[in-house]
Amino acid sequence: MSIEKLFVLFFIYSVIGWIVEVTVVFIDTKKIVNRGFLIGPYLPIYGSGAVLITLASIYILPMDDSIGSCFLISFVICGLLEYSTSYFMEKRFSIRWWDYSTKPMNLNGRVWIGSLMLFGLAGLIVVKLLNPIIFSFFERISENQFRIASIIFAIIIINDSFFSHSILKLLRIEVAHSNSDSTEKIAAEIKELFSSKTIFHRRLLDAYPELEYRTDKIKARLERIKLETEKIRKMTLEMVEDTQVKFKEGKEIVLNYVTPIESLQKDVIGIQDELIEHLLSDESDPEKRKQLVEKLSESRKKLEDKESISISSIIKKRQR
Numbered sequence: 001m002s003i004e005k006l007f008v009l010f011f012i013y014s015v016i017g018w019i020v021e022v023t024v025v026f027i028d029t030k031k032i033v034n035r036g037f038l039i040g041p042y043l044p045i046y047g048s049g050a051v052l053i054t055l056a057s058i059y060i061l062p063m064d065d066s067i068g069s070c071f072l073i074s075f076v077i078c079g080l081l082e083y084s085t086s087y088f089m090e091k092r093f094s095i096r097w098w099d100y101s102t103k104p105m106n107l108n109g110r111v112w113i114g115s116l117m118l119f120g121l122a123g124l125i126v127v128k129l130l131n132p133i134i135f136s137f138f139e140r141i142s143e144n145q146f147r148i149a150s151i152i153f154a155i156i157i158i159n160d161s162f163f164s165h166s167i168l169k170l171l172r173i174e175v176a177h178s179n180s181d182s183t184e185k186i187a188a189e190i191k192e193l194f195s196s197k198t199i200f201h202r203r204l205l206d207a208y209p210e211l212e213y214r215t216d217k218i219k220a221r222l223e224r225i226k227l228e229t230e231k232i233r234k235m236t237l238e239m240v241e242d243t244q245v246k247f248k249e250g251k252e253i254v255l256n257y258v259t260p261i262e263s264l265q266k267d268v269i270g271i272q273d274e275l276i277e278h279l280l281s282d283e284s285d286p287e288k289r290k291q292l293v294e295k296l297s298e299s300r301k302k303l304e305d306k307e308s309i310s311i312s313s314i315i316k317k318r319q320r
Contacts, residue, residue: 001054001058002143002146003150004143004146004147004149004150005138005146006051006054006055007150007153007154008138008146008149008150008153009047009050009051009054009134010044010047010048010050010051011042011047011153011157012047012134013046013047013049013050013051013126014042014043014044014046014047015041015042016046016050016130017042017043017045017046017047017049017050018035018036018041018042018043018046019041020046021035021036021043021046022034022035033206033207034203034206034207035207036207037164037168037204038157038160038161038164039160039163039164039200039203040156040157040160042157044157045081045082045085048081049077049078049081049119049122050126052077052081053073053074053077053078053123053126053127054126054127054131056073056074056077057070057127057131060073067124067128070123070124070127070128071120071121071123071124072120073123074119074120074122074123074124074126074127075116075117075119075120075123077119077123078116078119078120078122078123079111079116079119082110082111082115082119083107083108083110083111086098086110086111087110092172093168093171093172093175094172094175095171095175095212096109096212097208098110098208099210099212100112100115163200164200167200167201167204168204170197170201171190171194171204174189174190174193175190190205191205228279229276229279232272232276232279233276236268236269236272239268239300239303240265243265243303265303267299267303268296268299268300268303271292271295271296271299272296274292
């Protein structure tokens, strides 16, 4: 297949991908949102994936005959494409454009099993359904017409890329110079800046309303939260293990004092959960964190005192 045909195929699937994205967002939000980094109605990542799958179907023989092979190869190709695009865009702009961290079976939040399964199905649709229709249409077009069409499409995308890159460059500069260590604060700064710019600047924020900014300051803060959370988890685990050991020292302690001790345990766990939730919050307040730590220490002391009293009472009864 000629370069011109591949480029036209790339453009066609880029437009189809844009239509799919806009439709999915409309179903979810009831709003028509122009998705993608570029301004025009096309998403190059879809065009790239479709072209790679098409080339694989031509040069990898089992893929053209086997549905399973077609699904698996599309699964792998599109997964690698989405992961590499996410990685490159984050390194380039210090922004996580999409994040699957909350999804099951995800890889670093860049891809997850759900989207990969859809990519596999999309590959089947491309190879088995859409490509035969498109290629039959291609047979009616001359090579010269392909050349003219590819030049026109190339001019459109190149001009769009230059203009969109200037917007992305402004976004990258503002993120790099921000002194905030919270993704919400940076988002507010960017929104305020872009609100005074053109409709094309505001379009980017509408297309990606949940951008996650990953500057060095934010990464450092998240690392501190992770360490503090792990420290609290270990402290709580040690406390629970210690409590379990003490429970085993006498059956009568469990029978006569389980309810108040269990209540104190719930208080400790509740305070710990509140502290962890506060640490994970972007609006973490050092003063409130200090108060929660002190409250946790007090509750733990009460629990230990109660256990000590329980053990002492049992010993005294046995001595009688």
